[in-house]
Amino acid sequence: MTSTESQRAYHHGNLRAELLEQAVLQLRDTSPEQLSLRAVARALGVSQTAPYRHFNDKEALLAAIATRGYGELLDNLRAAMGDTSGSAAGQLQRLARAYVDFASREEQLFKLMFGPLVQPSARYPELRDVSRETLLLVQAILQHGMERGEFAKQDTLYLANAAWAGIHGVATLRIDAPALFRKHIDLLRQIDVAVGTFIAGIRPPSVTPDGAP
Amino acid sequence: MTSTESQRAYHHGNLRAELLEQAVLQLRDTSPEQLSLRAVARALGVSQTAPYRHFNDKEALLAAIATRGYGELLDNLRAAMGDTSGSAAGQLQRLARAYVDFASREEQLFKLMFGPLVQPSARYPELRDVSRETLLLVQAILQHGMERGEFAKQDTLYLANAAWAGIHGVATLRIDAPALFRKHIDLLRQIDVAVGTFIAGIRPPSVTPDGAP
DNA sequence: TGTACATCAGTGAACGCGCGTTCACTGATGTAC
DNA sequence: TGTACATCAGTGAACGCGCGTTCACTGATGTAC
Numbered sequence: 001m002t003s004t005e006s007q008r009a010y011h012h013g014n015l016r017a018e019l020l021e022q023a024v025l026q027l028r029d030t031s032p033e034q035l036s037l038r039a040v041a042r043a044l045g046v047s048q049t050a051p052y053r054h055f056n057d058k059e060a061l062l063a064a065i066a067t068r069g070y071g072e073l074l075d076n077l078r079a080a081m082g083d084t085s086g087s088a089a090g091q092l093q094r095l096a097r098a099y100v101d102f103a104s105r106e107e108q109l110f111k112l113m114f115g116p117l118v119q120p121s122a123r124y125p126e127l128r129d130v131s132r133e134t135l136l137l138v139q140a141i142l143q144h145g146m147e148r149g150e151f152a153k154q155d156t157l158y159l160a161n162a163a164w165a166g167i168h169g170v171a172t173l174r175i176d177a178p179a180l181f182r183k184h185i186d187l188l189r190q191i192d193v194a195v196g197t198f199i200a201g202i203r204p205p206s207v208t209p210d211g212a213p
Numbered sequence: 214m215t216s217t218e219s220q221r222a223y224h225h226g227n228l229r230a231e232l233l234e235q236a237v238l239q240l241r242d243t244s245p246e247q248l249s250l251r252a253v254a255r256a257l258g259v260s261q262t263a264p265y266r267h268f269n270d271k272e273a274l275l276a277a278i279a280t281r282g283y284g285e286l287l288d289n290l291r292a293a294m295g296d297t298s299g300s301a302a303g304q305l306q307r308l309a310r311a312y313v314d315f316a317s318r319e320e321q322l323f324k325l326m327f328g329p330l331v332q333p334s335a336r337y338p339e340l341r342d343v344s345r346e347t348l349l350l351v352q353a354i355l356q357h358g359m360e361r362g363e364f365a366k367q368d369t370l371y372l373a374n375a376a377w378a379g380i381h382g383v384a385t386l387r388i389d390a391p392a393l394f395r396k397h398i399d400l401l402r403q404i405d406v407a408v409g410t411f412i413a414g415i416r417p418p419s420v421t422p423d424g425a426p
Numbered sequence: 427t428g429t430a431c432a433t434c435a436g437t438g439a440a441c442g443c444g445c446g447t448t449c450a451c452t453g454a455t456g457t458a459c
Numbered sequence: 460t461g462t463a464c465a466t467c468a469g470t471g472a473a474c475g476c477g478c479g480t481t482c483a484c485t486g487a488t489g490t491a492c
Contacts, residue, residue, distance in 0.1 A: 011454055011468060031329065033246045036445065047470050049447080054468090058446065114389040116244065121392065128392065135393050155406075161386075161394065162379065162407035169382025173374070176327040179334065179341065180348050181374065193368075194375035201414030224435060224487055249478065260437050262480080267435090271479065 016054040018044055023065050024109060032062065032112035062117055063124045069109045070130040073102050077137055088145025089199045095141065096167045096195045100187065103171035110171070138164045145202075152204040159202065166194050229267040231257055236278050237322060245275065245325035275330055276337045282322045283343040286315050290350055301358025302412045308354065309380045309408045313400065316384035323384070351377045358415075365417040372415065379407050 012018075023040050030039075037058050038048045055061040080098035081091045103110040112118070113131070120128035139160040145151035170191055173181045225231075236253050250271050251261045268274040293311035294304045316323040325331070326344070333341035352373040358364035383404055386394045 013468095015468080031246075033244075037447090038445065048445095049449095049471080050469060052447075114385075116389070119392065131390070132393060157398075158403055158406040159410070161383075161398065161403055162410055165382030165386055165407055166375065166379040166411075167382070168386055169378030169380070170374075172327075172385050173378055173381055176329070177344070179332065180345060185371075185374065190371055190374055193371040194378055197372070197375055197411055197414035198379075199414070201410035201412070226435095228435080250480090251478065261478095262438080262482095263436060265480075 012046065012050075015044070015046065015050060019051055019054060019061065020064055020068060023061060024068070024106075027065070027106070027108040027112065029108075031108055032115055032117050035062070037061065059118060062112060063127050065109070066113045066118050066120075067124070067127045067130055069106070069113045070127070070134070072106075073099070073113070074130065074133055074137070076102050077134070081137070081141070084144060088141050088148060088150050091141045091144070092138075092163065092199065093192065093195050095137065096170075096191050097188065099167050100171045100174065100191055104174065104187075107175050110175070114168075135160060135164060138167075149204065151199075151202045154202065163195075163198055166198055167191075170194055225259065225263075228257070228259065228263060232264055232267060232274065233277055233281060236274060237281070237319075240278070240319070240321040240325065242321075244321055245328055245330050248275070250274065272331060275325060276340050278322070279326045279331050279333075280337070280340045280343055282319070282326045283340070283347070285319075286312070286326070287343065287346055287350070289315050290347070294350070294354070297357060301354050301361060301363050304354045304357070305351075305376065305412065306405065306408050308350065309383075309404050310401065312380050313384045313387070313404055317387065317400075320388050323388070327381075348373060348377060351380075362417065364412075364415045367415065376408075376411055379411055380404075383407055 019040060022043050023035060026035055026040060026043065037051050040061075041048045041051055044050075051061065055064065076098045077095050080094040082094070084091075118124065118127065120131040122128070139156050142151060142156050142160050142163065146153050146156070174187065232253060235256050236248065239248055239253060239256065250264050253274075254261045254264055257263075264274065268277065289311045290308050293307040295307070297304075331337065331340065333344040335341070352369050355364060355369050355373050355376065359366050359369070387400065
């Protein structure tokens, strides 16, 4: 009994899930700020107060959406990384592509996740946990690369932040400064340049040690 | 006849400038989305329709603010860079610090400048020009470094974008993911690591050429 | 220097809007016996 | 298998809110002669 159509019954049965789905859908052409509870309910053919059976308030709905968004993002990132047998550099490259790709596909959702509307806090522990994992993923790659001798050993946290910032920056600028960043730019190449430069910057001295003190 | 106090006269004389100033002030604790024309007018002790003598609509005011913001940012960046006699690496380092510093001091203004509310477009040519200069500044530094032999010669545009993305990423994450990015992080050190890694990644082979093809 | 008049830069009342949220309600469902 | 009743998940009317913007207006200023 899949419900492709909007329901007719008084008891809808699946409203919570459909509210989330519809909200994500509306985030395609609406910013998180102007996403309206009423509009979501309307689109589902349900009274405007029905959502309040499932969410305390608008913020709670937004938090649920953001949590879901992080889940999706993490799934994408993990799938892109593959298993740990490959090179760390390749993993980072693929993670970056998946990250930017997600941000491009779901601009507004991405903005919600990293925006001020719902801050991952004690109030939404699930959201906090899942958002933290993004950074951990990047850290893991770097750690992995250091253990393999692929990267020089350095402070993982600061390095992971730097890598993440580079990737996040590409994703954000593409959205927020399209006039400057989208014109004449091949996105994939841009990602590769950014990540490639980063990786080149943390290569160990390796076979050709230079004489620096 | 400086006007430290709000005016009393019917003809205010300086309203346009004061509207901008007050708006920027309100952006200290208000997001651009919820910045209200009425509130700005109220704070200036002026009727809520007075702003319409000076701006066509809210968007025009926001565009003017954003333009002003870019002007400030550029001033800061240029001042930080100093003259062109120093090393390009040092210039980039200082530019990054000034950039992140500006974003930290004026979070909401920064968001407005890079947000979707006012896109630098044909509609606001002045805004478009001044926003373009940010990228040009980064490009100039890289170009300078390449000419000095400090950096390996590469595609300046993609490289400048990568550098800019890294810097912009640090600035944005600090604002947007404070729980992950602000805790236990020394911001200055974080900037230095990010920029330092980038610079290390574009160093020319120099005195110790490796045998790569 | 004085006067007539155009223009500029304010005022204040009013409009319509969509929103989040509350409230008392009611129809449908599940459970105990 | 049937009935009584609690609970769950909806409804629809209504609230107050602040907003952007319009309108006809008016007081102040600048200019021509």
